[in-house]
Amino acid sequence: MNLPVGLAELPWEDLDFLGWRDPGAPDRSYLVAPRGDGIIGVTLRVPQGVRRSFTKTTVCSVCVTGHPGSGVSLLAARRAGAPGRQGNTVGTYLCADLACSLYVRGRKRSQLAGRHEETLPLEERIARTVRNLDAFLDKVLEGER
Template sequence: MQPLTEQQIRRSFVNASKGEATRASIPDLDTIDWDALDYLGWTDAKRPGLSHVVLHLDDAVRGIFLRAAGSGGQMSRQAICVWCEDIKATDNVRMVIAPLAGQAGRRGGTIGTLACADFACSANARRAPTR
């Protein structure tokens, strides 16, 4: 993944208001191993029920706000992440909900998926297979 700036990240969110994007906690970008990532994902340091994912898509930077489903979003049973489909890391998967962009999102429309709670999909996909 190509390195991103804080400004690029804040401008990338398609399903958040400018105020929400401004209030989002951004990780320390100088400590990120960009070459090891397919996307940048993190849990907001100030609001643990809120996460963010940013990636390069069609020559643009796109980001989304995700909310943990239910109380804390932790799964009570094992599940497989839809993004990396890792069959080993099944105890760290949670349901996340993203408000839709535009008018549909303002009316309360959402979409959900199962994702690794720590957004380690890039590392999971690159892990050497075991027998």
């Protein structure tokens, strides 16, 4: 696994999870998040046969940031347990650069910034992002129970 470039310099205080694209395999990404009393790591892949649109506006399912074109990717994770061993996956639409935490906090701006301004307070946007990520991770872990 290739770790993200500049790992030590990341704005850790602003990250709800760590996510990065594998520079050696652009269709593979990694996501590491706090979960209960520990952490969870998930390998994400762009499903084969998925076409990326460069003309449509898309919205991340986790942080609800709108992006033009290919700024959001469908990423799939293998389910935990027996379903995952059988090849079953669960997918979600995520910011292509996995920088959801930075978009929510205004540390990074989508190219659509200003067109759709959020009215929720920052704390509520952060809580929504964490809830949405937890819901996706719940689906990944479903087969483990």
